[in-house]
Amino acid sequence: MSEISEVRTLIVADSPLARAGMSALLDGAGIVVVGGIGDEIDLLDAVNVYHPDVIVWDMGWEPLGMIERVADLRGRPLVLALTADRGAAVEAAPALLGSGAKGLLLQSASGEALCAALHAVAQGMVVIDPVVAAALHPHEEQGVDGALAESLTAREMEVVGLIAEGLPNKSIARSLGISEHTVKFHVNAILTKLGAQSRTEAVVRATRLGLISL
Numbered sequence: 001m002s003e004i005s006e007v008r009t010l011i012v013a014d015s016p017l018a019r020a021g022m023s024a025l026l027d028g029a030g031i032v033v034v035g036g037i038g039d040e041i042d043l044l045d046a047v048n049v050y051h052p053d054v055i056v057w058d059m060g061w062e063p064l065g066m067i068e069r070v071a072d073l074r075g076r077p078l079v080l081a082l083t084a085d086r087g088a089a090v091e092a093a094p095a096l097l098g099s100g101a102k103g104l105l106l107q108s109a110s111g112e113a114l115c116a117a118l119h120a121v122a123q124g125m126v127v128i129d130p131v132v133a134a135a136l137h138p139h140e141e142q143g144v145d146g147a148l149a150e151s152l153t154a155r156e157m158e159v160v161g162l163i164a165e166g167l168p169n170k171s172i173a174r175s176l177g178i179s180e181h182t183v184k185f186h187v188n189a190i191l192t193k194l195g196a197q198s199r200t201e202a203v204v205r206a207t208r209l210g211l212i213s214l
Contacts, residue, residue, distance in 0.1 A: 007122045010052035010077070011036040012043070018058055025111040026056070031118055043069060047077060053122050056114070058082045058107065063092035071099040078102045080121050082109070089132045103127035116165050123166030125200045133208040152193060152211065159186040161212050164203045 009031050013019045019036035027033045035050040039057070047055075055077055059066050061084045070079055080103035081096055083089040093104055103121045105114065106129050117127040152160070155176075162172045169183045176183075187199065194209075196202035206212045 006030055006032050007118050008032050008034045008051065008053045009118055010034055010046060010050050010055045011058075012039050012041075012046075012055055013058035014039050014060065015058075022056065022058070026115060026118070029115045031115055039066070043073060047073070052077045054078045054080055054118050056080045056082065056118060059092075060084050061088055063088055063096060067092070067095045067099050070096060070101050073100060075100045078121050078124075080105065080114075080117055080127065082107050086129075086131055086135060089129065090135045093128070093132060097126070104132060105129045106131065119166040120164055120203070121166075123168075125164070125166060125203055127164075128204065128207065130207050130210060133204070152190065156186050156190050156193070157211065159183065160190050160202060160206050163187070163190075163199050164207070164212050 007030060009026060011019050011022050011026075011033060013022065013036070016038075019038075023033045023036055034052055035046070037046050039059075043055070055073075057066070057070075057079055059081050063081060063083045066081075070081075073079065079101040081092075081101050082105055083092065084107055086106065089104055089106060096104060102124075103117050103126065105117055105127070109117070109129065120127050158176060159172060162175060167175065169180050169187065173180045173183045190202055191197070191199075194202050194205045196205055203212070
């Protein structure tokens with residue numbers, strides 16, 4: 001997985017103030033805001049004009065009404081959806097993710113969390129707000145999360161956190177001052193302990209368990 005140093009981001013929001021606020025929040029930290037449009041604009045035309053890596057889309061209170069438009073994008077560019085509250089997010093999550101969206105956060109997400117999520121989505125990861133994930137799977141991992149939290153070492157927690165930021169092994173090694181071989185060892189241990197088949201699944205499970213937050 002190659003690292004994307006700058007994530008070209010197109011903001012979609014009904015309110016001009018929301019677009020301006022989000023642009024001010026995001027521009028920088030490896031995020032390049034290439035444009036902002038209202039949600040009534042033809043998205044395929046906008047994609048051809050702005051060529052974004054990721055669309056961050058404020059869907060407000062009715063994300064279910066956007067499902068077909070997300071599907072029309074056919075996965076390119078990637079979509080990170082924002083919703084107004086947990087109830088709307090939980091209701092829409094299966095359809096949104098099924099239609100090709102790669103992330104789902106609440107509007108209350110911090111700027112830091114939103115930037116991290118954009119980098120993760122740009123690297124092909126799926127990002128779900130922990131609160132939404134917990135509501136979607138209220139019984140999953142029940143009684144196991146504490147054991148998993150204890151089984152991951154401090155270094156493994158650092159590694160999974162960097163994976164969630166979308167960093168490849170080379171960058172993780174540089175960040176932690178260890179070799180790529182050691183990083184691979186930690187990644188394999190994390191996958192085994194979390195029962196995950198991929199880095200993306202490991203991040204989703206770690207987020208769901210509250211081991212990391214985005």
